[in-house]
Amino acid sequence: MKTNLDSNYWQNRYEELQTxxxxxxxxxxxxxxxxxxxxKELKLLVPGCGNAYEAEYLWQNGFRNVFVADxxxxxxxxxKARIPDFPEAQLLHQDFFLLQDTFDLIIEQTFFCAIEPRxxxxxxxxxxxxxxxxxKLVGLLFNTEFPQAGPPFGGTENEYRTYFEPFFHFRTFATATNSIKPRAxxxxxxxxxxxGI
Ligand SMILES: C[S@@+](CC[C@H](N)C(=O)[O-])C[C@H]1O[C@@H](n2cnc3c(N)ncnc32)[C@H](O)[C@@H]1O
Incomplete structure (x- = not known):
């Protein structure tokens, strides 16, 4: 298993098309x-955005305060090549854990499963x-274990609750009804x- 999941590791995954x-x-x-x-004024962050199709969709639908980080x-x-108008200042080549800003919404899509469980x-x-x-933190978390060494790292609903319950009210936390087939x-x-306030 690769344990040093740093920028080189992830950049290589993209260069080697292991995505x-x-x-x-x-x-x-x-x-x-x-x-x-x-x-449409909401300020959104997509951390661990990868190719950022979520941000692209938001941008194309009139959301202009969309930030991506990877x-x-x-x-x-x-x-940037797909959306030349996407502002440089909103393309953050940074570690999520070091970001300094505030947002209305954070979007989770296969970023949480990519970080080490610890x-x-x-x-x-x-x-x-x-x-x-x-x-709000909105998105998807795998509610399954994977047979191979991660990433992706799986987990359970009960495990995730222990991390989030001290900081968040749970408005929805249920099996998604509209997942892509392999993730259904x-x-x-x-x-x-x-x-909090
Ligand atoms: C499994 S990929 C998911 C990418 C994208 N969300 C998707 O669903 O296609 C995980 C992404 O998180 C990025 N990543 C991993 N650790 C990160 C960190 N600490 N800060 C920002 N990005 C990170 C990786 O470079 C990679 O693009």
Whole structure:
């Protein structure tokens, strides 16, 4: 197993086209969620965005305050090539855990499963810190174990609750009904609202 999941590791995965996670399109549960958002002014972050189809969908649907962050340069360059107007200042070639800003929404799509499980508690804390009061962490978490060594790293609903419950109100945390076929029944859709003022 590769344990040093640093920027070189991820950049190499893109250069070697070892990107089995990449859907090539916005994830259907997130697309459905985005379609019912009416406030186009929302400031959104997609961390571990990869090729960032979620950000692309949002941008094409009028959301202009979309920020993406990734340790790997290659997928950020690919997003820029697809959307030349996407502002440089919103393309963050940075470590999620070191970001300093605040957002209304953080979007999770196969980023949580890509980090080492020992830093999952830090993910919950960082998401809390990056959200404005009342802000939401929205997206998908695998509710399954994988036979091979990670990434991706699997987990269970009960495990995830222990990380998020201190910081978030659980608005939705249930098996997604509109996953892509290979992930059907294996991912939770979450809408977690940041606690506190
Ligand atoms: C499994 S991929 C998922 C990419 C994208 N969300 C998707 O679904 O196609 C995980 C992504 O997280 C990025 N990543 C891993 N650790 C990161 C970190 N600490 N900060 C920012 N990005 C990170 C990797 O470079 C990679 O693009």
């Amino acid at each position: 089995g996670w990449d859907l090539g399109a916005v994830s259907p549960p997130l697309k459905a969620y985005f379609q019912q958002l009416s406030n 340790l790997a340069e290659a997928p950020l360059a690919a997003l 830093i999952r508690p830090d993910y919950a804390i960082k998401a809390f810190e990056l959200l404005k009061p009342g802000g 029944g294996k991912e939770l859709f979450m809408i977690l609202e940041r606690k």
